[in-house]
Amino acid sequence: QEDIFKKVISHAKEYGYVFQSSEIYDGLSAVYDYAQNGVELKKNIREYWWQAMVQLNDNIVGIDAAIFMHPTTWKASGHVDAFNDPLIDNKDSKKRYRADVLVEDYVAKIEAKIDKEVTKAAKRFGDSFDKKQFLETNQRVLDYQTKGDGILKRLGKSLENEDLADVKALIEELEIACPLSGSKNWTDVKQFNLMFGTKLGASADSAMDLYLRPETAQGIFVNFLNVQKTGRMKIPFGIAQTGKAFRNEIVARQFIFRMREFEQMEMQYFIKPGTQQEWYEKWKEKRMKWHLSLGMGEENYRFHDHEKLAHYADAAADIEFKFPFGFKELEGIHSRTDFDLSQHEEFSGKKLQYFDPEENKSYVPYVLETSIGLDRMFLAVFSNSLKEEELENGTTRTVLKLPAVLAPAKAAVLPLLKRDGLPEVAQKLVDELKWDFNVVYDEKDAVGRRYRRQDAAGTPFCVTVDHQTLEDNTVTIRHRDTMEQQRVALDQVKAIISKEVDM
Numbered sequence: 001q002e003d004i005f006k007k008v009i010s011h012a013k014e015y016g017y018v019f020q021s022s023e024i025y026d027g028l029s030a031v032y033d034y035a036q037n038g039v040e041l042k043k044n045i046r047e048y049w050w051q052a053m054v055q056l057n058d059n060i061v062g063i064d065a066a067i068f069m070h071p072t073t074w075k076a077s078g079h080v081d082a083f084n085d086p087l088i089d090n091k092d093s094k095k096r097y098r099a100d101v102l103v104e105d106y107v108a109k110i111e112a113k114i115d116k117e118v119t120k121a122a123k124r125f126g127d128s129f130d131k132k133q134f135l136e137t138n139q140r141v142l143d144y145q146t147k148g149d150g151i152l153k154r155l156g157k158s159l160e161n162e163d164l165a166d167v168k169a170l171i172e173e174l175e176i177a178c179p180l181s182g183s184k185n186w187t188d189v190k191q192f193n194l195m196f197g198t199k200l201g202a203s204a205d206s207a208m209d210l211y212l213r214p215e216t217a218q219g220i221f222v223n224f225l226n227v228q229k230t231g232r233m234k235i236p237f238g239i240a241q242t243g244k245a246f247r248n249e250i251v252a253r254q255f256i257f258r259m260r261e262f263e264q265m266e267m268q269y270f271i272k273p274g275t276q277q278e279w280y281e282k283w284k285e286k287r288m289k290w291h292l293s294l295g296m297g298e299e300n301y302r303f304h305d306h307e308k309l310a311h312y313a314d315a316a317a318d319i320e321f322k323f324p325f326g327f328k329e330l331e332g333i334h335s336r337t338d339f340d341l342s343q344h345e346e347f348s349g350k351k352l353q354y355f356d357p358e359e360n361k362s363y364v365p366y367v368l369e370t371s372i373g374l375d376r377m378f379l380a381v382f383s384n385s386l387k388e389e390e391l392e393n394g395t396t397r398t399v400l401k402l403p404a405v406l407a408p409a410k411a412a413v414l415p416l417l418k419r420d421g422l423p424e425v426a427q428k429l430v431d432e433l434k435w436d437f438n439v440v441y442d443e444k445d446a447v448g449r450r451y452r453r454q455d456a457a458g459t460p461f462c463v464t465v466d467h468q469t470l471e472d473n474t475v476t477i478r479h480r481d482t483m484e485q486q487r488v489a490l491d492q493v494k495a496i497i498s499k500e501v502d503m
């Protein structure tokens with residue numbers, strides 16, 4: 001699994017999808033740049049989301065709010081007081097951990113330890129080895145399982161309840177019961193705020209402390225009434241937004257899964273109080289359908305309903321995706337009640353109410369939110385598409401089976417040879433097709449190698465111009481996924497490809 005993830009990262013670099021930020025200065029941790037192909041894939045995912053949200057729903061409109069917001073926004077939203085991660089430092093190694101991630105690490109270490117004992121015993125006992133019996137009777141394994149499990153459960157509870165002193169005590173207890181990290185010397189657990197601060201204004205005394213927004217949602221809430229009035233929107237209606245968000249993440253080790261600067265695609269749906277359960281179910285279903293429409297395999301998605309709810313929510317679920325490192329959150333669906341709008345009313349002193357003509361009264365609407373990380377979606381699509389295939393002739397090919405609607409280039413046009421007028425015909429075709437979708441032209445190397453190169457870059461179609469083209473105006477279209485080739489008339493190429501790649 002780790003190997004697959006490494007391949008994903010190196011493929012993303014080699015084929016111009018994702019580079020480390022400021023690489024010539026050895027990079028900046030958890031910050032990444034999208035390269036020539038990555039920027040196209042990312043744009044296409046954003047557009048696919050925007051179409052489904054804004055274009056296909058006549059009661060959802062978009063906005064693009066600024067990253068900087070009035071600092072009181074973040075007091076009202078709760079981010080100043082409650083947007084924290086519990087941190088613990090190891091005094092021996094001088095390493096800093098997020099307490100919940102440390103717990104995850106322990107689970108993984110305990111599992112690895114038990115696996116190791118099983119493998120050792122299996123070697124020793126050979127054919128007579130009975131794994132089930134071994135797991136049930138081996139004292140060392142039992143110690144790890146029962147003692148470790150018990151402490152980990154209590155740790156989970158303490159983390160949820162934010163009993164920071166308990167968290168520290170339990171981490172120490174865990175290390176005694178299952179000595180795995182060798183470090184016993186921990187500092188107290190502290191809460192660490194994830195927002196980045198900056199200053200607005202030049203002179204020291206008049207400068208105002210600002211935050212880089214840690215989520216796009218608040219830009220929607222503070223504009224709720226402006227949009228409702230100017231758009232004459234009737235409840236239920238939604239406001240959608242995509243844009244950058246910033247979080248000073250402590251543990252940043254999973255490529256673009258957890259970044260310090262990332263992009264969100266959020267939609268806030270304003271509803272009548274009391275209807276939240278119904279809309280929560282509807283949006284869970286709608287969002288899952290959106291994911292499945294990309295054809296990346298139903299088995300790779302699952303819902304995770306939250307038991308512990310954030311301060312603003314009365315119901316919440318994640319759509320989890322099977323990343324190379326396991327099932328993890330890709331999107332959140334949150335029933336946020338009237339928490340945000342009420343808070344902004346209180347802190348701004350302005351009414352944020354909707355007059356409901358059917359009910360003939362005003363109220364603060366409830367909100368149903370869908371929130372997905374664009375970069376995380378990129379990683380889901382990219383990692384799921386990367387395949388090594390055994391071919392019939394015994395060779396393997398690397399192919400990036402991106403959904404055609406999302407692929408950066410939709411077609412590559414290849415003259416079979418670099419002479420006899422073939423490049424000119426191919427170039428002419430490129431000039432025609434480029435008005436409808438992204439096309440690349442490639443004449444270097446043997447055509448087989450060019451096919452492989454386009455496979456690995458994720459281009460769904462290759463169009464080859466050969467000598468027969470000069471005679472009868474036909475070309476070959478090769479399909480990336482099946483490698484099948486079809487002979488078609490030159491003037492049909494645009495229609496055939498458009499049908500497959502248009503959103």
Ligand code: ATP
Nearest residue numbers: 249257258259262329330331332371372373375376
């Ligand atoms: P996590 O538990 O993974 O930190 P979260 O629950 O804090 O995520 P939300 O605040 O609900 O996430 O944000 C909504 C979405 O934004 C997430 O589902 C995820 O796709 C994306 N997201 C959040 N933090 C990051 C990050 N640091 N890098 C990339 N995407 C992120």
